[in-house]
Amino acid sequence: xxxxxxxxxxxxxxxxxxxxxxxxxxxxxxxxxxxxxxxxxxxxxxxxxxxxxxxxxxxxxxxxxxxxxxxxxxxxxxxxxxxxxxxxxxxxxxxxxxxxxxxxxxxxxxxxxxxxxxxxxxxxxxxxxxxxxxxxxxxxxxxxxxxxxxxxxxxxxxxxxxxxxxxxxxxxxxxxxxxxxxxxxxxxxxxxxxxxxxxxxxxxxxxxxxxxxxxxxxxxxxxxxxxxxxxxxxxxxxxxxxxxxxxxxxxxxxxxxxxxxxxxxxxxxxxxxxxxxxxxxxxxxxxxxxxxxxxxxxxxxxxxxxxxxxxxxxxxxxxxxxxxxxxxxxxxxxxxxxxxxxxxxxxxxxxxxxxxxxxxxxxxxxxxxxxxxxxxxxxxxxxxxxxxxxxxxxxxxxxxxxxxxxxxxxxxxxxxxxxxxxxxxxxxxxxxxxxxxxxxxxxxxxxxxxxxxxx
Ligand code: MG
Numbered sequence: 001x002x003x004x005x006x007x008x009x010x011x012x013x014x015x016x017x018x019x020x021x022x023x024x025x026x027x028x029x030x031x032x033x034x035x036x037x038x039x040x041x042x043x044x045x046x047x048x049x050x051x052x053x054x055x056x057x058x059x060x061x062x063x064x065x066x067x068x069x070x071x072x073x074x075x076x077x078x079x080x081x082x083x084x085x086x087x088x089x090x091x092x093x094x095x096x097x098x099x100x101x102x103x104x105x106x107x108x109x110x111x112x113x114x115x116x117x118x119x120x121x122x123x124x125x126x127x128x129x130x131x132x133x134x135x136x137x138x139x140x141x142x143x144x145x146x147x148x149x150x151x152x153x154x155x156x157x158x159x160x161x162x163x164x165x166x167x168x169x170x171x172x173x174x175x176x177x178x179x180x181x182x183x184x185x186x187x188x189x190x191x192x193x194x195x196x197x198x199x200x201x202x203x204x205x206x207x208x209x210x211x212x213x214x215x216x217x218x219x220x221x222x223x224x225x226x227x228x229x230x231x232x233x234x235x236x237x238x239x240x241x242x243x244x245x246x247x248x249x250x251x252x253x254x255x256x257x258x259x260x261x262x263x264x265x266x267x268x269x270x271x272x273x274x275x276x277x278x279x280x281x282x283x284x285x286x287x288x289x290x291x292x293x294x295x296x297x298x299x300x301x302x303x304x305x306x307x308x309x310x311x312x313x314x315x316x317x318x319x320x321x322x323x324x325x326x327x328x329x330x331x332x333x334x335x336x337x338x339x340x341x342x343x344x345x346x347x348x349x350x351x352x353x354x355x356x357x358x359x360x361x362x363x364x365x366x367x368x369x370x371x372x373x374x375x376x377x378x379x380x381x382x383x384x385x386x387x388x389x390x391x392x393x394x395x396x397x398x399x400x401x402x403x404x405x406x407x408x409x410x411x412x413x414x415x416x417x418x419x420x421x422x423x424x425x426x427x428x429x430x431x432x433x434x435x436x437x438x439x440x441x442x443x444x445x446x447x448x449x450x451x452x453x454x455x
Contacts, residue, residue, distance in 0.1 A: 004130055005126065006125070006126050006129060007119075007122040007126065008420075009305075009306045009420065010106070010108070010116075010306075010307065010308070011094075011096075011106050011107055011116070012028065012106050012107040012108075013100065013104060013105075013106040014104065014105070014106070015104055016048075016050040016054075016103055016104065016105050017050075020054070020104075020105055020106070022054065022057040025054045025057035025058050025061070025107065026057045026060050026061045026064075027061060027129060027134075028058060028061065028125075029057060029060060029061020029062045029064070029065075029093075030061035030064055030065050030136070031061070031125050031126075031128040031134060032058070032062060032107075032109055033061055033063075033066065033067040033143070034133065034134050034135045035109075035121070035124055035125045035128055036067055036090055036091055037066075038065070038066035038067060038068075038141070039067055039068070039090035039091065040070065040089050041062060041068070041089060041090060041091050041092055041093060042069075042071075042072055042080060042084050042087065042091075042092035042093075042110075042148060042151075043055055043058065043059055043062070043069050043070070043071050043072065043092065043094075043095075044071070044072035044073060044079075044080045044092075044095070045073075045074060045075075045095035046074065046075075046076075046077070046095065046096040046097075046098075046242055047182040047183050047206045047207070047208045048095075048097065048102060048104075048105050048182075048208040049102065049208035049209060050095075050105045051074065051105070051208065054095045054105055055071075055093075055095045058093055058095065058107060059145060062093070062143060063142055063143035063144065063145060064136055064142065065134065065137055066137030066142060066143050067143040068143045068144050068146075069144070070087070070089065070146060070147075070148035071145055071146070071147050071148060072147075072148045072149075072151045073147070073149070074183055074186065074206070075151055075152050075183055075186065075187075076152075076183045076184060076240075076243055076244035076245065076340065076341065077094050077096055077183075077243040077244065077245045077337075077338075078155070078244065078335065078337055078341065078342065079151055079152050079183075079186075079187060079244075080094050080110070081110055081114040081115070082114060082151075082154070082155045082334075082335055083148070083154060083155065084110050084112065084113075085112070085113055085114035085335065086158070087148070088112070090112050091109065091112055092109075092110035092114075093107060093108070093109055093110070094108040095108075096242065096243040097242065098215070098241055098242050098243045098245070099215050099216035099217070099241040099242050099243075099246070100216075100242070101210070101214060101215075102209050102210045102215075109122070113336075114335050114336075115311045115312065115315060115336060116307075116308045116311065116337070117308075118312055153190075156187055156190055159191060159334060159339075159342050160191070160194060160195070160345070161334075162331065162333055162342070162345065163195070163345045163348070164349055164352065164353065165195065165196070167349070167353055168195045168196060168348050168352045169195065170196075170352070171196075171348075171351070172196065172197070172198065173196075173198070173236065173348060173351070173352075174197065174198040174200070174232070174234040175192050175197045175198070175199055175234060175235065175236055175237070176199075176200045176201070176202065176225060176229045176232070176236075176237040176238070176250075177189050177192065177199060177200070177201045177202070177204070177240075178201075178202050178203050178222065178224065178225040178228075178237065178240070179201070179244070180210060180213055180217075180221075180239070180240060180242055181203045181204075181205060181208075181209075181210050181212050182206070182210070182215055182240070182242045183206075183242075183243060183244050184241075184340060184341075185201065185203075185205070186206075187244065188238065188240060188341055188344065189204065191341050191344070192344070192348075195345065195348060197348070200228065202224055202225065203224075210242070215241055215242030216242075217239040217240065217241050217246060217247070217248040217327060219256045222237075222239050222248065222250065222256050225237045225239050225250055225256075226255075226256055227254065229250050229254050230252075233252075234252065235252055235351075235358075236249060236250065236347075236348075236351070236357075236358050237249065237250035237254075238340075238344050240340045240341075241327070241340070244340040244341065245307075245328060245337070245339060245340055246259070246326055246327040246328045246340050246343075247327050247340035247341075247343045247344055248327045249344075249347060249358060251357065251358040251359040251362070252358070252359060255359065257358070257362060258325055258326075258327070259323070259324060259326050259327030259328065259329070260285060260286040260288050260289060260325040261288070261362050262327070262343065262347055263281075263285075263289060263323035263325070264288050264289060264292040264365055265347065265350055265358075265361045265362070265365075266323070266329055266343070266346050266347065266350065267279055267289070267293060267296065267298065267321065268292055268296055269350045269354075270320075271293070271296035271297065272296065274320065275297060276299060277298050277320060277321065278298070278300075278301055278317055278319035278320075278321075279298045279299070279300055279301065279319070279321050279322070279323075280310050280313050280317070280319045280321070280322035280323075281301070281302065281303070281310065281322060281323055281324065282304065282305045282306065282310060283302045283303065283304070283305065283399055283401045283402050283403075283415060284305045284324075284325065284415055284417075284428060285324065285325050286325055286368055286430060287407070287411060287412075287430055288365060288366060288368055289323070291366050292365070301313060301317065301319065302399055303401065304401055305402050307324060307328055307330075307337075310322040310323075310324065310328075311330060311337050314330060314332055314336040315336055318332075319336075320332030320333055322336070324338070327343070328343075329342070329343040329346070331343070366411075367432070368411075368431065368432065368437075369430060369432070369433055369434040369436075369437045370428065370429070370430045371428075371429045371434070371437035371441045372426070372427065372429075372441070373426075373429075373441040373442075373445050374424045375424065375425050375427075375445050375448050375449055375452070376423060376424055377423060377424060377425050377448075381452065381455055382418040382423075382425070383418075384455055385418075385425070385451060385455060388455070389404055389416060389448065389451065390404060392451070396408075397409075402415075403415060403416050403418060404416050404417070410431070410436075411431070411432055412429065412430060412431035412432065412436055412437065412440060413429070413430055413431075414427060414429040414430075414440045414441070414444055415429075416448070427440075427445060427448075429441045
């Protein structure tokens with residue numbers, strides 16, 4: 001964490017008791033409380049070992065500045081976000097480090113609409129924190145703390161309103177849930193059972209050391225899920241990340257799909273019911289998303305990379321569907337934030353309505369191959385290197401929303417962007433075959449390296 005910065009792309013994150021100490025959490029709580037100004041805030045945490053310690057520290061700061069705290073306990077991030085909106089709270093604070101390893105934790109601030117605070121609001125909180133502008137309440141105006149039980153049940157009930165319960169129940173799907181020993185296990189299996197599915201859970205017990213697997217739902221962490229689905233002949237498997245705002249799916253053969261494939265399935269179904277609708281996605285998303293939105297006559301809106309950017313853009317345009325390739329889908333009719341359980345319900349809804357298995361739904365899609373790369377670049381040269389690159393690709397089919405994305409006439413594309421956290425440029429290429437994708441990464445890496453040498 002740099003001198004004047006607390007927030008990264010997804011709230012405040014750090015190593016517990018090294019970067020993120022209880023003392024710091026109290027002060028952050030005071031800064032957030034001052035920012036809101038004696039309001040009603042919902043607080044909850046994920047399953048990490050430090051969740052209780054850090055939420056109590058944050059609550060101490062919030063009440064010291066006169067905020068009234070409603071404590072929800074352990075819950076998925078989207079359940080807390082839904083409850084903030086549903087109970088007309090003024091905001092909320094979530095203690096989570098999402099997909100990071102168990103020794104990390106984080107603090108996320110939620111606005112009254114359930115969406116994470118904007119970058120500008122985060123800067124306000126940082127200024128209060130670093131300039132010591134905390135406003136403590138007098139002894140007789142301190143905030144109170146009361147429990148807010150039941151938010152996970154409310155959340156499950158709310159999701160069910162958005163899908164065809166009868167159609168899904170008729171299919172008697174057998175679903176394997178892998179909640180990574182975290183909060184996804186508090187809502188995912190319950191939702192699926194209430195949808196009439198047969199549920200088999202793995203890594204279901206809450207354990208903040210994450211003994212079953214790391215909480216990032218990457219293919220290498222999902223081998224048990226994949227094997228289980230296949231071994232017991234289930235219809236589908238779902239893995240949540242550590243705070244269950246993202247979900248990654250496995251088909252009946254054990255094949256793991258990245259989030260862009262499930263997002264494209266949801267887009268197709270959504271556009272069939274909502275012709276011409278706006279679909280919001282970061283510029284890092286696959287060309288599959290572009291193809292799907294174009295094929296089914298939607299309007300595609302690109303944003304910078306980052307889930308908060310997608311939520312804010314959906315709010316600005318009143319768009320009802322957004323998504324990221326990492327398995328985060330934002331379903332506006334429920335809430336314009338990433339939501340792992342809502343995504344699961346939408347996918348089952350599509351399977352039930354079309355009568356197709358997940359593998360068949362994916363087989364309909366155009367296939368792209370992805371290659372990634374990076375080159376070293378000192379932070380102070382990032383901006384000028386990006387400008388040079390822009391000059392070189394002028395006249396091509398590009399977007400400069402975030403770094404540079406170039407689309408080529410054969411359907412391939414490359415995104416080149418400076419990392420926000422490391423002294424590197426990252427390259428993401430995709431093409432109709434692996435060789436072409438690899439060639440794009442190689443060509444543009446050497447081009448960047450050559451240019452960098454001249455600077
Ligand atoms: Mg997450």
